[in-house]
Amino acid sequence: MALSPDDVKRAAHLARIAIDEGEAQAVLAQLNGIFRLIAEMRAVDTRGVEPMSHALDVVQRQRGDRVTEGDQRTLLQSVAPHVEGGLYLVPKVIE
Template sequence: MSLTTDDVKKVARLARLAISDSEVQAAQVQLNGIFELIAEMQAVDTTGIEPMSHAQDVTQRLREDNVTETNQRELFQSIAPQVEAGLYLVPQVIE
């Protein structure tokens, strides 16, 4: 697929870009180059290749999911202005 100068002008207008005729020619060359690259990549046979989430097969070291701090809920709620049934009560903001 190759773009014409009219296509480039239309895309520029839709993108609200003001470009001159010389810029239209440069943009046309660049966009056509991008479309050629896309066509090359689509031509590659990828059957049997699994999708990858990362270019390198790396994994993160995981640690044990252990509790490292004590439960201080009662201490934190003891200094709160209003607490009811373990919930913090706040004034109504929206009427």
């Protein structure tokens, strides 16, 4: 199954990556090559096989519901592109 330019643009939209018509066309051929490679595993009969999400099938560790992190706001915001008064600044979202 080959991807269409619209599939590429839809994925780019979902991934929030700006892409123009020329880039979409260029990347399309490469993605189709990769999906031809991926097609090999789609045909495999996997009835009755459990999906494997972790190499050792361990269960999620849990911990007590306690505060473990101190306040590091100043330190962590020291690398932010735009902060003011301890808040991250972004373009206005709600009118």
